[in-house]
Amino acid sequence: MLSFLCRIFVDSWVGRIVVGLFFLTFVGWGVGDVLMNIGTERADVVARVGPDPILVPAYEQALRTEMPQIAQQMHLQDPSQIPATTREQIAQQVLQRLVLQAEVALAARNHGLLVPDSAVRAEIFAIPAFQDKNGKFDRDLFNNRLRNSGMTEGRLIELVRAEQASKALMEPIRSGATAPDILTRRIFDLEAQTRRVDIVRVPFASQTPAAPTDAQMHRFYANHPWLFQAPEYRHARIVVLSPETMARSITIPDADLRHMYEQQSQRFNTPETRSVQVITAPTEARARELLNTWQQGANWDAMQKDAGRDSASVEMNDIRIASVPSQDLGRKIFAAPADAIQPPVHTDGGWAIFRVTHVTPAHVSDFESARPALQSQAVAEQVQAQMGDRVQKLQDAIAGGGLDSIPTDIGAAAMSGNIDAHGMTQEGTPAPIPGSDAVRQAITGRIFTQPKGGSPELIQGPEGTWYAVMVDGITPAQPQSYEASAGKVRDAWMADAQRHAADQSATDLYNRAQDGGGLAHLQPAIADLVHSAEFSRTHDTPDVPHEVAEIAFRLDHPGQSLMIEADGAFYVATLTDISRPDPSTQRMLFDRIRASLTQAVADDVEMSYAMALQATVKPKPNPSAINAVMSAVSGKGNPEAGQ
Template identity: 30%
Template sequence: MASRKTRDKTEKAPRGDEERRPRKGASVISWILLGMVVLGLGGYGITNFGGSATTVASVGGTKISVDDYGRAVRNALRAMSAQSGKNITFQEAQKQGLDQQVLQQLVLQAALDDEDSRVGISVGDGRLRQDITAISAFQGADGKFSAQTYKFVLQQNGLKEGEFEAETRKQMARTILQDAVTQGFGTPTTFIDTIMHYVGARRGFEILKLGADDLAQPVPAPTEAQLQAYYKAHPKTYTSLPAKRITYAELLPDQVAKTMKIPEAKLKAYYDQHKSDYVKPERRLVERLVYPAEAAAKAARAKLDAGQATFDQLVKERGLTLSDIDLGDVTADELSSAAAKQVFAAKQGAIVGPVESSVGPALFRVNNIIAAQTTSFDAAKTDIRNELGHQEAKQKIQSQEEHLNDLLAGGATLEQLAKETDMTLGTIDFTAKSATGIAGYEAFRDAARKVTKSDYPSIIQLDDGGIVALRLDKPIPAEVQPFAKVKDKVAEDWTRDQTDKALMALAQTDIKTAQAAGGDLSKAGTVDVQEPITRSGYIDNAPPGLLEDVFMMKKGETKAFQGDESVWIVKLTQVLPPAQNDPDIKKMRDQIAGQGAQGMQNDAFLYFAQAIQAHQGININQSAINAVNAQLQ
């Protein structure tokens, strides 16, 4: 490591064979430092950006060089490309504001560096050496700091020791300043309580459900005049969607597969090749609770046998959850021989062990037994024929695609394709809601939405290996459909509407009956009891907005909710706060507290940084920035 004039003369440079005990978390922190420093100094090779200007900006007396800015932009551009999985040009990144984001970050760092210098915050050589030597990237095969490895890693990243140590020292000083600003912020209890009360509040209520069968007599059949009146009163309901009448020619694997002849020998060969799909050994759904030593495993087993603990409690004692120990379904071959012998001899629900597993002594719980399954060739033959038929059908369709495109390019119509090739013709009135038949294919729907009268048909590939070509015949505007065409639908809608009104009237009568009986809803019919539920809960088939409205009701209040040919009468019986012993509620409270504190810390640091910049002054050299950006094009 490069030395500094201020190094304490009593300190010794670290040796590769030194024993040291790093601070807790030092490895993670140091890795972060290494990453930030490497990115800051240009870990992909240092490039000099020429020109007369040497700085792009300054905060107080701290300058940001053109090289610092250029390298930071390039590194950010590489990171963006790696994240997106494709090469992103500087122009593309600039449209997303990457250059401005980099400049803002550099200005922030410069402001912190200038403030550190002003107030005298610095990191001593001992602390610097402690953190750098704890970075695992600089450790040799023995797990200890290696000066040789240190130099090699820096060389590989195009860094010099002095540069790396200086930038690391700066970053550590920035962290000290940031911690000093953000420490001590916590989320106010009132804030947490308010959110938790809203999110975790519970309501319990009684429900009396009314349906058409509860009416004293069914809704009578509508008269012609009633239907005509309902039809005229709801024109939008009976207005068709705008559509496109489209003619198409299709060639689908399902169609072609029916004509494919697959030899028996080929079917048998496929069966033999995929034998594991048809002959499956016995499997067991298993949980494995591992212990560090056999003595601990035996002690746990003793507690289990004595009834002093359940298996779930043993899991919790190990600081684990059931998902942590779940192995899923396993075969005997996937366990150690000793474990397999006991696990596959046990009954469902049994707990076996301790037994030596591949990761140490363990207890196993057998949750389910999946019997061995064997599907004979004769039983599988039809499915195999369909599978191979579809595979060959796709290949046959693919082999015809170029020829079909040539025919279309030569002026052949879809009708001619259907007549002269294997393609079949069809028509569809395509709307925004079409999703069946040929419109079940996303590629067809996408093409149908875009097609115009001036477009010529071309082959479109479908996701199952099929192909289609289409033509717009004419647009069909939205229009109110003739009464005669929708009369049955009008009758259904009228009957539903009248049923809903009759049920709501019955509900009001039942509510009065309950009120006359002192609020006893059971006097009006059979009542279901809804256990306390939160706003985010779910109730099967509940009328829209029921839960939302229930949380607006007062205790003891009764209200009717309109459903589809049903009415729910709800009486609010319980108004409860969040369940304090619910682990999910506790977890949510901790998350809100943590997120709130983090938000306040971020805000405090942002305002602090802005105050520094405003006090010390920021100077931006836009011409220098433009010059660097021009070289990055």
């Protein structure tokens, strides 16, 4: 049910969230009698699709379901804290979804697709949310679910009927799509084809050029002035609020930690687990025959092969005694010594022999041992719960007084100093910005794009981090004198000379390989020559860098060579083999590709038809109704809604 809608709406970032929530929303959208009362009370209309209205209750319910999910993803405590532009985008995406549903349902009606009451009833009865533990429709449960959702039964019936009619319309369109055989074969050839190369790596560091003269260093300095500059530094004031900084301000009472320890006793008191190999035979005689073979030194692979004629074998890792299907067998397994093959045990499934391969003793962590884990868990929960409120406080403080009025009780970290575009201080050490490299890069990038004296603005960064910066000083980049940068000049000259020497050596190999039919034919033989394993476009090999493999697939026939620079070296390679498997030898891969292409073609056909409907039946939004729903859902209006 709703499968075609699932496919239609996953192309937008909001749609990926909506499609998961739609099933829950659908169940909550209402049904007084499963066969009667088909209709809904009319209310304000947010949009019309032909003669069909999209009602405020449906739109409001969809948004109410979605807004908390978006807020949670943004680490906000309340949907009202979602920025206005984001709320507008959510509103437009949800309305678009409802419009598309209505257009498909209208097309189904226009084609005369009628769904009988019996089919609607069967579909509703099959919804798991309305079934008891035995899988049967439960009228009381049905009524309770509808009552709790605040919806009507008639609305659910209407939705089910429309969805089934829509599915009847869309499924034939979809099922008629197939992937062309020539396209399937072409993709198979691209994915299944493998190649081999002979390859030589010429590292820059392996080259030993002569030390530069003073004149060479001066000339290099003059020709590369951009390499020998003191970078631009900016003096910035920074405020960071993140799970990391908040955690430093949160204290968990000892009593709370002890309560958590008691509630999670199973987590810190783990029973003994064992890994075991078990063979189950149909008779005791057969079990003893297998036992004798095993005891004479046969390995597990051989035992599995032998048992495969009439017995069953299984290997279970790190199991508890309760995980063993047979109680008798479980007791035997957990009483047996490790690495000893045990005689037959009678079970419900036959006669079992086994060997315990590993024993992990029971482990009990006392409160003090568990304290760090409990502390981390409790702090993480507090951070999750309080992040939205603290972000709001920080935002209000910055708006009211800039970076001079940051509250001391919200866990924000403040710092200031000079920093270059790489996040380094003038002392050559990383600036003390809390967070990962991604966070540091985001904040540094903001510092070097924000104008001097610009008002600070709270920005959401990577990994749930919020930050604001103010640039109050800029020291432009300045050339360094030759004397001050002599060491850097020498290092840069040597690095450039090593690369140039490696380039010359690799170029010589490449030219000789091209003329001589490949690296393997060169004399004297190349000591570092590597004959690679097979590789494909989807499976690399450690011997062949991705850059080399990519170019190797552009070569037409064995014997051709290539040269490329990557990872501090030049690589020279000769294509030695091209393998083009026949589809009959890799039937599973071929069928998977065909199924995937057929799915993609069907998706395209289905989406094209749905979008064509939208172009035919122009929806008519009601901006005032849309804005009213937004105000009710998030507590704030959305003046641009519906425009």
